[in-house]
Amino acid sequence: MTRTPVTVTVTGAAGQIGYALLFRIASGHLLGADVPVRLRLLEIPQAVKAAEGTAMELDDCAFPLLSGIDIFDDAARAFEGTNVALLVGARPRTKGMERGDLLEANGGIFKPQGEAINAGAADDVRILVVGNPANTNALIAQQHAPDVPAGRFTAMTRLDHNRALAQLARKTGASVADIRKMTIWGNHSATQYPDLFHAEIAGRNAAETVNDQNWLENDFIPTVAKRGAAIIEARGASSAASAASAAIDHVHTWVNGTADGDWTSMAVVSDGSYGVPEGLISSFPVTTRDGEWEIVQGLEIDDFSRARIDASVAELSEEREAVRKLGLI
Ligand SMILES: NC(=O)c1ccc[n+]([C@@H]2O[C@H](COP(=O)([O-])OP(=O)(O)OC[C@H]3O[C@@H](n4cnc5c(N)ncnc54)[C@H](O)[C@@H]3O)[C@@H](O)[C@H]2O)c1
Numbered sequence: 001m002t003r004t005p006v007t008v009t010v011t012g013a014a015g016q017i018g019y020a021l022l023f024r025i026a027s028g029h030l031l032g033a034d035v036p037v038r039l040r041l042l043e044i045p046q047a048v049k050a051a052e053g054t055a056m057e058l059d060d061c062a063f064p065l066l067s068g069i070d071i072f073d074d075a076a077r078a079f080e081g082t083n084v085a086l087l088v089g090a091r092p093r094t095k096g097m098e099r100g101d102l103l104e105a106n107g108g109i110f111k112p113q114g115e116a117i118n119a120g121a122a123d124d125v126r127i128l129v130v131g132n133p134a135n136t137n138a139l140i141a142q143q144h145a146p147d148v149p150a151g152r153f154t155a156m157t158r159l160d161h162n163r164a165l166a167q168l169a170r171k172t173g174a175s176v177a178d179i180r181k182m183t184i185w186g187n188h189s190a191t192q193y194p195d196l197f198h199a200e201i202a203g204r205n206a207a208e209t210v211n212d213q214n215w216l217e218n219d220f221i222p223t224v225a226k227r228g229a230a231i232i233e234a235r236g237a238s239s240a241a242s243a244a245s246a247a248i249d250h251v252h253t254w255v256n257g258t259a260d261g262d263w264t265s266m267a268v269v270s271d272g273s274y275g276v277p278e279g280l281i282s283s284f285p286v287t288t289r290d291g292e293w294e295i296v297q298g299l300e301i302d303d304f305s306r307a308r309i310d311a312s313v314a315e316l317s318e319e320r321e322a323v324r325k326l327g328l329i
């Protein structure tokens with residue numbers, strides 16, 4: 001193997017998402033079947049031993065692409081030279097909580113991690129924040145990494161995107177592979193807006209194909225937006241394997257590009273597109289190419305969609321105010 005390994009830092013490596021994620025990174029699903037990876041794992045001191053156990057299991061898989069694993073309890077060292085940073089480590093919500101309730105508990109994690117990325121990551125670093133509330137945690141980290149281009153900080157709404165694909169496929173009998181141009185707008189929270197008006201099934205408009213406004217409004221949107229809570233209710237723990245899978249999808253699409261005629265959903269820093277205030281990290285339809293993303297422009301937004309996008313974006317503005325008050329940005 002002649003390629004230089006890509007350094008991937010994963011925080012919260014001993015957690016439930018970490019356990020589902022690391023084996024897929026090491027087997028080549030994150031970056032490609034020909035890309036060797038070196039893992040740097042970050043955990044809190046009490047969980048380092050558990051991370052060591054996971055590292056032993058990774059060794060035991062004898063993955064040809066895995067060129068090394070290092071474990072740290074110090075963010076500054078964990079992000080040294082990192083090309084891809086997956087910020088997973090944070091407390092998950094439990095029954096009855098909204099993700100925003102985690103702001104105070106988790107927000108403090110992302111300031112030092114942003115600083116560590118700023119100080120030590122590779123010039124081409126790309127960051128995905130998974131830990132909740134993901135959009136605002138990404139904003140906190142980004143605000144503390146002034147030397148890293150703001151667009152490198154993204155938050156995950158790909159799980160919501162995948163959930164929307166699955167619900168639409170189930171309703172229409174279409175295959176997931178036939179669906180294109182799905183969009184999640186706004187926050188990774190119950191206010192998010194999964195948009196069927198621009199999606200297509202086998203080239204036909206999805207909302208027209210479904211032709212059932214009642215289902216769209218009272219079933220599809222709430223099912224997707226509240227799926228995280230439904231998983232917690234059913235499993236007694238928040239989503240893990242599906243979250244890890246979405247994280248793999250997010251980075252793979254970012255690095256390898258969206259298919260022609262399709263786009264994906266990523267929470268990225270707003271440039272004011274679609275009336276989303278500049279600087280908020282909000283989910284948009286994006287295309288990707290050569291490791292860069294671009295917000296899809298020129299979509300017509302009707303009153304129904306406008307109201308829902310505005311509500312989710314208003315929540316993001318409130319979260320930004322809340323972390324300002326907490327002194328986190
Ligand atoms: N964006 C999404 O779609 C999405 C989906 C699922 C879960 N999540 C979120 O991901 C986060 C992790 O979920 P989980 O189920 O793996 O939780 P978990 O409790 O199983 O694991 C979290 C891990 O993070 C570690 N950790 C805590 N603080 C840390 C720090 N400062 N540095 C490094 N590691 C730290 C903990 O020790 C623990 O091992 C939660 O906030 C959860 O809500 C987001």
Ligand SMILES: O=C(O)C[C@H](O)C(=O)O
Pocket residue numbers: 092093099132159227228229231238239243
């Ligand atoms: O809902 C949660 O708290 C976990 C995660 O964000 C999810 O969407 O499953």
